[in-house]
Amino acid sequence: MFVNQAADLVIQLSSSLKTKPDVGEFGIVFTDHMLTIEWTATKGWKAPFIRPFGNLALHPASTSLQNAIQLFEGLKAYRGDDNQLRLFRPMLNMKRMAYSAWRACLPAFDQSELLECIRRLVEIEQDWVPHSDVASLYIRPTFVSTEPSLGVKKPIRALLYVILSPVGVYFKTTDAVSLWADPKYIRAWKGGTGDCKMGGNYGCSMLAQHEAVDYGCQQVLWLYGDDHQITEAGTMNVFLHWINENGDEELATPPLDGIILPGVTRRSILELGRKWGEFAVTERYITMDQLCSAVKQQRVKEMFGCGTACMVCPIGRVVYQGQDLHIPHQDAKVTSRIAKELTDIQVGGRTNIHMHEYMQTHTDARCFPYSSVTAGRTSVCFILPSPSGFCFHVLIAYFE
Template structure:
């Protein structure tokens, strides 16, 4: 690991903290933030933790014009013993560097990034809520800062980490959602940026979400961009289907984001000796499984919700009802076990937890 040092400037005017029952996702932010600069002469340098504040950028900064940015999302959890822990932060930093490579951003030092996150979380540890299901969301991101209107990779960047206390994703337990299969818009194609966690992917998804929301659906199920036949993701989550006792998830193909929760689900299923396979799966195959009574469960996986059961799929004029619109046994077990590990309630046989020393 590079021998970076972190300068700390404490916030002398801390903000009042919201009550646990007031927490919404991404609405409140803690007292401090981490920043590190990059230029071609010094590389990554000037690592610092400072009071949370606006970022000053030149109007010509390349992030505004060409979208050269990547981000990550992970959480810090407070256990019943008042310990603070992270869930697989190494996987997030590995993915951040894969995204960096795709968007032509210089790689970060992954080990140091985790050290910086732990330091920041420790400083703002009193922001980590203790109520059931709450946590501290961690958002690392990198932006291109060079003031230049040429279409080239930026020569300067900032790596920033901000923190946000968040409430339980499900206020009344995990409940299945209604999903519309998207046949018009495309999230990503192989060779594009779908496998990178970059802002443009999310901007391009907003229109489809806006359309289906008006029809009463929680999210869209994305199909491949070439044939619009094979399933890729659900909203901003990876997706799984349990068919005739076997769990199937779309294989990584260059347009699907490799989710940390996705990877964890696959490892956990293998640990339980439940058959799981990564392969192409079409909507027609899902519909056929439904008609034959073999479609048992469907769920999305991601950092925010962990496991999000799907109770209904609308595919054109066809409707697919899954497990009578109820949360399936496997979905429940995965959710309870993953969150149990994250909050220190369940033994972690995989070595996924990283402690943040008090």
């Protein structure tokens, strides 16, 4: 692991800064600088390096290219109404990245030290964070094997790097998305890497995505097993708000059984719904037969996907085995309520935090807790001060 690496951070600022364009298509514009940290089995982690954004030099036989030994994460920096920047539950991303690294046989890293290096990078690029509650700065940590070998083996060289991109909405349409469900394509399977954020999980989905468009749909509703269990929607976790078979109002999402990505937004929505206490909030298996019956019996209230990139996205239609299932979405009260509450938290409009995953693991002496009371709710986060006077709020979690 790299220990106290943030203290050894080397910074080389670009001598030629880019003109900052308006936020356009998702993930095609990048900031002026990037973070790189090299690792070898013999020497361990080198000092982290913030340098001008540029191409990487990889050997053609690099096992990240040959054997797909690589992974990535995705989180965002938000600018609040108070002009402060905030990260939303970043230690969950660090924890998930560490798990993905273990699964890919890439080296372990200190999660708190990496987060501090990311904070420093965002601090340098703070002017790139949009002044908007519908746009943000997308943070993409990436971890790849750089060992030049055609053999399939555990890497002895690797590179961890972080790039930043100002982004707006993920989907171009403002309407609810449509999904194509066909069991002939499988996103992930038990014992595989569906619960990791690896590029191979997404690259292998391209053909199904292309076929979904041929059927007039925008995304794929991924199914699993002989009973066609619903798993994920495109690159999103999926939720169903309905009256279940027992006549109870329920907000349900598939369980984390190894084929579902443990999304940060997914977890936050579960906690938010349970805090409301207005209906059952469950992690359970849902099959296409159950969904078809519920739609026919008008028991479906709404359905939505969620993720860091797309936030909360209503689902309006599912095409499945000749059936065109229309999902209510014009008056999707729970979907819009969740989207608003999460956005308020992320931009600092409302934060009531009670969990402590960041507090328990972060040991940087420069970080100190900050608390206040707003509208009768306690807000707890960390302010990460810097010599420049820039303050960065790291949201640990929320809800009381």
